Amino acid sequence: MRTVTFGMNISLDGYCDHTIFKPDEEVHDYFTSMLAEVDLLFFGRIMYQLMFPFWADVAKNQSGTDDEIRFAERLTAIDKVVISRSLDNVEGNARIVRSNPAEELLKLKQQPGKKISVDSVSLLPELIAAGLIDEYHLVVHPAMVGKGRPLIKGGSLPEKIDLRLVDTIVFKSGCVALHYWKP
Template sequence: MRTVTFGMNISIDGYCDHTAFSPDQEVHDYFTQMMDEVDLIFFGRVMYELMFPYWADVAKNKSGTADEIRFAQKLTAIERVVVSRSLHSTDDKTRIVRSDPSKELLRLKQQPGKKISVDSLSMLAELIEADLIDEFNLVVHPVMIGKGRRLLDVANLNQNLNLKLNDTILFKSGSVALHYLKR
């Protein structure tokens, strides 16, 4: 069975607003290296629309720093699934799923392949409750935002999810990567 991993940038006060962070080369390289183990990204619509077409344009036009271009090229090369009832079309590497994200992720998890990366705050609690997330990769940035979406903003878990810290990386910027495994 494939491993499902969740990764997210987060502020010290628990917010996940991508516009509030300025990832440096080390953080970009960290996420780029994580994608070496991934062959499918499972998006919610909001996160998909934040990531694409922005990173696709960076990859195509080479319109960023060297580390941003490497990240963009790696990201756009991976097959994607986006869960959405309102999205009408996507690029050729992305398939739209209209309902039941837990059922679809379980189906994908049972297929052979590398890791599946989940990139969605809106579905996170549902996927945790369905026992589908195996790893959490959080990069905590040294900033307090005080507004926006939190990691589990829209839902409550029915029970605690106990995790085991597997690894930490301290970046020169003061950001910290925390890699947790489900117990």
């Protein structure tokens, strides 16, 4: 059975907002190396629209720093599933699934392949409750933002989830990568 990972940049006070953070080379390289083990990205609509077409354009036009281009090329090469009731279409190697994200992820998890990376804050509580997330990669940025979308909305999990810390990386920027496994 495939491993399902969840990775996200967050603030010290637990908010996820890609407009606030400016990941440096080390952080981009960290996420690029994670993607080397992934052959399927599982997006919610919001995250998909935040990431694309931006990263596809970076890869196509070779615009950005070397680390951004490496990340963009790897990200765009991976097949994608986008959970959305409202999107009319997606581009390239992506497909839309309209309903039952946990059921769809379970089917994909049972297929052969590399890891599946979940990139959706809105779907996270449902996928955690279904027992589908095996590991977490959180990059905590040294900032408190006090607003935005929390990683987990209060009351959205049916019970406490205990995790085991398996790795910590401290970057020169002050960001800290925390890697957890579900025991």
